[in-house]
Amino acid sequence: MLQTALLPCAALLMMAGIALGFQAPTSAMPMLCVSAALAGLLLLGRWRTRTAGCLLLTFLLGAALGIRTANPTLPPEGDAQVTGVVAGEVDFRAEKGQVRVILRDVTLNGERIASGAYWTFYLKADENIPDFLTPGARISMTAEVYHPQGQRNPHGYDFRQALRQKNILIGLYGAAKLQALPDGLSLYGLAARFNHRMAQTLRDVCGEKAGQLASAVLLGMRDEVPDEEQEQFRRLGIAHILSVSGFHVGVLVALLALLIMPVKHRRLRMALTLPMLLAYAFLTGGNAPAVRAVLLWALVCWGRIRHKRVLMPHVLCASAMIQLMFAPAQLFSASFQMTYGVMAAICGITAQTAPNAQKKRGWKGKILSLLSVSAAAQFGVLLPELYWFGRVPLLGIAVNVLLVAGMNVLLLLDWVTLLLTPIPWLAALPGAATRAASEGFLHLVNALGRFAPTLWTRQPDAWVVLGWLLVFAALLPFGKSRNRWQNRKKRLPMLAAGAVLMATILLPAPFSGTEYMQLDMGDADAAVLRQEKHVLVVDAGEYGGDLASYLRAEHLPVDLLVLTHLHSDHAGGVRELLDEGIPIRRCVMPSGALAADFDEEVLPLLARMEENGTVIETVCRGDILQWAEGKLTVLFPPEGFSASNANDGSMALLVEAEGVKLLLTGDLSARYGQYAAVSADVVKAAHHGSKNGTTQAFLDESAPTAVLVSTKRENAADYLRGITDADVYSTLESGAIIIRMADGHFTIEQFEEMQ
Structure with missing residues (x-):
């Protein structure tokens, strides 16, 4: 029993070590060396001592x-003078005119870098x-x-x-002095060109949507x-x-098994499959999920070549450890967590349900087996789904x-089409079938997804994770009692x-007190004010991803959203x-x-807010908005005020x-700042700390002890420090700025320091 559990324990300990190492300083390395000795x-x-x-x-x-x-x-x-190989598709964002590219085999001023x-x-x-900026190009x-x-x-x-x-x-x-260089020998370039060519071929043969899928x-x-x-x-x-x-690569393994079926020797068949899988991992450009899936199947093939008993839990643990040794940051990726969550749940839970499914003969047994695998997969992916989405x-x-x-x-059709693409007339028939099947599949997904009910939850905490582990443990095959009721009595509690414990995720995160948080949004604005269960949002930034997250x-639903004006950066x-x-009530x-x-x-x-039931109102100087136990007084603009410049x-x-x-x-621009200059403990500088927003006269009048500025410009904080004696906090330097208030006092915390 101890030998069986050794590899899973080692994998879990390696993951725990990586997670701890990401939080530790470099100075901890000598202590690690002493501990290793x-x-x-x-x-x-x-x-037993050696095992420990x-x-x-x-x-x-x-x-x-x-x-x-x-x-x-x-x-x-x-x-720096840069050379590199384009190692993927060129991502062009037309609305901003932005181009994004991943480069490999990079040199800076003639020196090669490892990443x-x-x-x-x-x-x-x-x-x-x-025109020359294409996958595989050297530039x-x-x-x-x-x-x-x-x-x-x-x-965030x-x-x-x-x-x-x-x-x-x-x-x-x-991209100054951008030019193409002669193609050299680059494995990344070769894989990128192949990937690009295959993707284009799939779109040509199967159609745009089917080719994308x-x-x-x-x-x-x-x-x-x-x-x-x-x-x-x-x-x-x-x-x-x-x-x-592993599911996708399993279909490839099945097709390869059909192709090499004439080879009678089992070990030779596995030996032929192994290099084909490794070639596939390379041709995907070293894509992490593809490498992970190929590694799983490669370990299975290796075990069968050596006539070893293949235990899937051990294969999972070994593949995870191998990948983490070369790419430790993968531990924190959604795809890594989903892959191993699904596989671990299927291996564990179906081992408990499989005997019941096997007792049912015919189609009933197959349906029960499919349902148990589906339920196990959904349970395994549940925690990553909750955390990431x-x-x-x-x-x-x-x-x-x-x-x-x-x-x-679809996968069978896709693989057949891809393998036949060198012979266009032969690939036409499976290509047409793939197009029809893919369009039908996507139509079904879109139709179901549009009306699929979902429960909105918060991020899992330690109690939710503990609840998941308890449910998982209760579903694992353990215990030697032949009495079914006796076994259930152990599992039901x-x-x-x-x-x-898992149901607590439907409740808001525990919170008490009053807190104002100025988010770091670059040269944009977004802030959240919380008091117990009440939430006020002031502006949403240009891209509200971090605010929504x-x-x-x-x-937290939003009780009140204040839009100071209708520029996109707010x-x-x-x-x-x-x-x-996220519900927005007002x-x-x-x-x-x-x-x-x-x-x-x-x-x-x-318009979308109104469709969702949000009440939208306009306010002017003198209006008072009651919110929780606090009060919001509108200082500007006055009723009937109009200006061509929204900042005014x-x-x-x-x-x-x-x-x-x-x-x-x-x-608010400086010309109208005098109408909003009232005494305050904290001032959020106008217009990202620019000279035409916040002036010395304004700060002298409001006399704050702290000034916040939401900006990505270094000179904004320097300008404010030159015109006030108050403490200046910049989101560029601090990340999010958090103010906690109680009994007439406040403290300021900087997210960068908290990290």
Whole structure:
């Protein structure tokens, strides 16, 4: 029993070590070396002592990997001469004119770096993407090297971590002197060109939509599927089938088995399958989900070649450990967690339900077996789904059997079509069948997803994770009692306790007191004021992803949304709130806001809010908004005020809560600042700290002890420090700025320091 559990324990300890290592400083490495030396002494003891020593060394190895990955040696920031190979599709965002590219085999000023680079640049209105900028191309340019930022807001997007998961440590900005270089020998370039050519061929043979879906499930090019369709997959709880997984590669293994069936020797068949799988992993461009799936099947093939008994839990653990040794940051990726969550649940839970399914003969047994696998898969993916997407898909188990069966058919057709593409006339028939099947499948997914009920939840905490573990443990096959009722008596209390703990995720996160948080949105504005269960949002930024993530993770509906004016850098983020399904009960904006030079993209957002039942009102100077136990007084604009410049008519608010006064000025211009200059403890600087927003006279009149500025410009905080003696807090320096208020006093915390 101990030997059987050794590898799972080692895998869990390695994961725990990596998680701990990501939080530890580099200075902890010497202590790890000393601990490893002491653990090595345990290897000299008896069997149990050696086992303990091996487990301890595995944990320390994970911690060392975590520290090294979290604290890499980076090249200096600044301009550099860059060469590299385009290692994926060129992502062009037409609305902003932005181009995003992943580069591999990168050199900076002639020196090779170990990681890839994330490269962005902007095109002018009359410019097009250069013809030579295609997957696999080798290019040269002058660009600015920068170090990607980590998480800047609570529950916000961690850009640095997302890049680490792709083995990318630096960012590049700009494309001066961009030119093509002669193609050299690059495995990344070869894989990118092959991937691009295969994706284009699939679109030509199968049609645009079918080709996009086939590229995602065969080549790991998930971004080919439009965001709207990916959202429907998430609503149904089947987003994992869009990533290459063991399920997808299993279909390839079955096809390879048919092709090499004439080979009679079993070990030789496995030996032929193994290099084909490795070639497939390479041709997907080293896509992490594809590598993970191929690694799973490669270990199965290797075990069969050696005539070893293959235990799937051991295969899972071994593949996880191998991948984490080379890419520790994968531990924190959604695809890693979903893959191993699903596989672990299927291996564990179906081992308990399989005997019951086998007792049923014929179609009943097969249906019961399919339902048990579907239920296990949904249970395994539940925690990652809750963490990353914040919702429980209620139709998941019901539709999973149907849609996974449909995906099986699609995968077979996709593989046959792809294998026959070198012979166009022969690929036409399966291509037409693939197009029809894919369009029908996507139509079904869109129809079900549009009406699929979901439960909106907060982010799982330790109690929810404990509940999941209790339910999982109750469903595992254990115990030797032959008495069915006796066995159930042991499991039912665990199931009940686990279900109760998991149900707490439907409640808002525990919170008490009063807190104001100025989010880091760059040169945009968004803030959240919380008091017990009441939530006030002041502006939503240009992109409201981090704001929506925070509200979703804490399970917070918005009682009142204040839009200081209708420029997109203050109101554009409403789109993400609506897309995430976050309820907005009431919205206020200044009178005359629609008469100013508002951004046209905001109008559809106001219409969507009204369709969702949001009450939208306008306010003016002197209006008082009661909110929880606090009070909001509108200081500007006065009734009937109109201005062509929306900043001139930006709303200014005085928030009074817990005996503390906060003066929020939006983008109010300096010419009208005098009308909002009242005494306050904290002032949020107008117009991102610019000189035409906040003046010395305004700060002298309001006499704050602290000034907040939401900006991405270094000189904004310097300017404010030059005209006031108050403490100045900049989101550029601090990340999110959190003010906690109680009994007439307040404290300020900076998210960057908290991290």
